[in-house]
Each structure stands twice: as C-alpha cells, then as structure tokens.
Amino acid sequence: MNVRLVLLWVFISIVVLGCATTALNTIEIGDSQNCQHRILIATQHSEFKDVVIEKMMKTLENDSCYLKRIDLTNLSDEDPETYQVIAISSPYQMMRVKGELKSFIKTTKDKRKIVALITTGKEGRVVKLEEIDAISSASNLVKTETVATAMIAKVRRVLNSQ
DSSP states (O other), X not given: OHHHHHHHHHHHHHHHHHHOOOOOOOEEESOSSSOSEEEEEEEOOOHHHHHXXXXXXXXXXXXXXEEEEEEGGGGGGSOGGXXXXXXXXXXXXXXXXXHHHHHHHHHOSOXXXXXXXXXXXXXXXXXXXXXXXXXXEEOOGGGHHHHHHHHHHHHHHHHHTO
C-alpha cells in the first residue's frame, strides 16, 4: 500500500511540475498615449507560442501600434475597454481552455475585439470558442509562420473594422 501511495505522489508531482509554466514578464512597445491602435497580447510561455507571438509583435510594431504583452495569468488585471484588439494565445489542456480565458471572454462587452490562438497537443484538433474569432493549432514549430500570419490578419481585420 505504501509503495502505491509513493508512486501516486511521484506521478502527481511529475504531472504538476510538467504542466507548470514560467510566467512571462510584461513587455510594452510604443507610446500608449499617442497611438491610434492599442493591442493587448496575452500568452503563456512555450517554444511554439513564443515564436508566434514574437513574429506578431515585430510585424504589428511596424503598424505604429502600442503593444502590450502579458502573461495569460494576468489577463484579469487588464481593462478590455482600453484596447482596440486583444490577442490571446492559450493552451487547450484536458479538453478545455484556461479559466483565465473563459472568464475574460465572459466579462468583455465587445467580444469582436478578441482574437485567439488555442494551442492543442494533437494535430488536426479544432477548438471552437463561442462569440470570438479563434484558430487552433498543434504546437508544431514548422507552422509558426503560417499561424503568426493568420493571427496578424485577424488582428488587422479587427483594427480595420473600427
């Protein structure tokens, strides 16, 4: 019996530590006061998401935007009304999206300003989120350019519709 409990504890510890992510530092680019477009990007660290978000930020910076990248866990600290676009990159784990994302979507009045990238562990899995424009993709590094281009197009579509 004791061996089973120890093995169970080891297994749970591995799962918890394996799912833990490193919190991202906030990055702000541009002048928040004198910019026509304010964009919030909320994400979590992973090799795939880091590359996609970096490509998005470099491209959108050229559009003379104010960009703020935050860790997804800090999303509830932001006022969605102060941004023209909110781009969110969130994992799909255990058949659901992160609670931070669900709560933020629920409390945002204008859901048209939210675009999301939902990363999945399985190629071909499609995750649909009600009321927001989202794409889903397996975290395949070969697809970073395609996914970043798609997300940039979604952000620009929202900006151009205002």
